[in-house]
Amino acid sequence: DYIPKDSPSCVSSIAPLLNRLEKNHQHHVLVVDDSLTARRYVRSLLERQYLNVLEAQNGQEALAMVRRDKRISLVITDYTMPEMDGVSVVKALRKLKTDGQLAIIGLSGEEDSSLTARFLKAGANDFLAKPFNQEEFYCRLHSTLNALDTERRLFNMANTDYLTQVWNRRYFFEHPHTRSHKGPRNLALIDIDHFKKINDQFGHHIGDITLIELAKMMKRYFPEGMVARFGGEEFCILYGNDELGFVRRLEAMREELEKTVWSPYDKTFSITISIGMVHADAHIDELVQRADWCLYQAKAGGRNQLIQ
Numbered sequence: 001d002y003i004p005k006d007s008p009s010c011v012s013s014i015a016p017l018l019n020r021l022e023k024n025h026q027h028h029v030l031v032v033d034d035s036l037t038a039r040r041y042v043r044s045l046l047e048r049q050y051l052n053v054l055e056a057q058n059g060q061e062a063l064a065m066v067r068r069d070k071r072i073s074l075v076i077t078d079y080t081m082p083e084m085d086g087v088s089v090v091k092a093l094r095k096l097k098t099d100g101q102l103a104i105i106g107l108s109g110e111e112d113s114s115l116t117a118r119f120l121k122a123g124a125n126d127f128l129a130k131p132f133n134q135e136e137f138y139c140r141l142h143s144t145l146n147a148l149d150t151e152r153r154l155f156n157m158a159n160t161d162y163l164t165q166v167w168n169r170r171y172f173f174e175h176p177h178t179r180s181h182k183g184p185r186n187l188a189l190i191d192i193d194h195f196k197k198i199n200d201q202f203g204h205h206i207g208d209i210t211l212i213e214l215a216k217m218m219k220r221y222f223p224e225g226m227v228a229r230f231g232g233e234e235f236c237i238l239y240g241n242d243e244l245g246f247v248r249r250l251e252a253m254r255e256e257l258e259k260t261v262w263s264p265y266d267k268t269f270s271i272t273i274s275i276g277m278v279h280a281d282a283h284i285d286e287l288v289q290r291a292d293w294c295l296y297q298a299k300a301g302g303r304n305q306l307i308q
């Protein structure tokens with residue numbers, strides 16, 4: 001599955017404006033401890049910070065919950081638990097989630113000076129010895145959540161297109177799913193027809209809005225596909241292996257666009273797109289090259305059409 005957990009639709013340019021409380025609201029924290037009393041205590045501390053709290057009694061339950069519930073962004077786990085200890089839980093979690101997807105804090109009441117290092121080596125972001133000072137708990141909690149937020153923001157900045165919020169060219173070409181393949185797959189290059197005229201007639205701002213709306217439309221038509229902005233008014237869609245299904249959806253999108261009348265502010269206009277499409281068992285560079293040739297023919301042949 002090549003759609004990462006942080007899909008660009010989750011990215012919001014207003015995120016940095018949210019205050020601390022609202023920001024915490026977005027985090028779901030899983031507390032893993034075999035002791036009900038301990039879980040309830042940590043829960044009460046977290047809820048005072050307006051965090052959403054979930055509980056698991058043991059490692060297996062925690063792993064199942066993290067697999068199932070994509071909202072969990074922090075796990076706080078005890079060390080001493082029957083069957084699976086906290087360090088093993090951390091190791092297993094790190095096989096599922098990267099640092100940018102999930103933060104982990106270890107807790108333990110054991111008098112074992114090597115535990116901090118063992119937790120950190122296993123992939124935990126921080127560790128606290130029990131009993132802990134509440135202020136210290138909050139300090140470590142906030143620095144861990146801040147680091148997670150920063151990591152996510154950096155990931156989105158590096159990999160998505162700021163204007164349209166689809167993947168950028170770099171993410172597209174660097175993603176393992178793009179680079180490796182088993183069997184044939186679909187790729188389309190999409191370019192707006194005479195887009196320069198939109199800018200010239202209505203201004204760059206209206207041009208920007210048009211790009212944003214087209215990107216939304218592509219994500220609506222190809223939710224399981226990888227949609228990327230290659231530059232300017234050119235987009236690329238990598239989409240599975242179903243050739244006929246892909247062509248049908250592309251044609252449906254092209255037709256919907258052709259019929260759509262845009263009216264941002266008091267301007268009224270329509271746009272069309274040209275599409276170059278390829279279905280082949282080939283390296284990504286070859287797919288793009290071939291689709292580009294088809295796109296060129298679609299333009300030369302009168303635009304507003306798909307050439308395969």
Ligand code: GH3
Pocket residue numbers: 163191192193194195196197199203204205206207208211231232233299303
């Ligand atoms: P064709 O049908 O041959 O594709 O014609 P075109 O006018 O769409 O193509 P051309 O490559 O000549 O012009 C592309 C225009 O896209 C030029 C540029 O000003 C505009 N453009 C590129 N990036 C952006 C952007 O981020 N915002 C806006 N508003 N315009 C952009």
Ligand code: MG
Pocket residue numbers: 033034035078079080081
């Ligand atoms: Mg315990």
Ligand code: MG
Pocket residue numbers: 191192193194195233
């Ligand atoms: Mg164009």
Ligand code: MG
Pocket residue numbers: 191192232233234
């Ligand atoms: Mg172009």
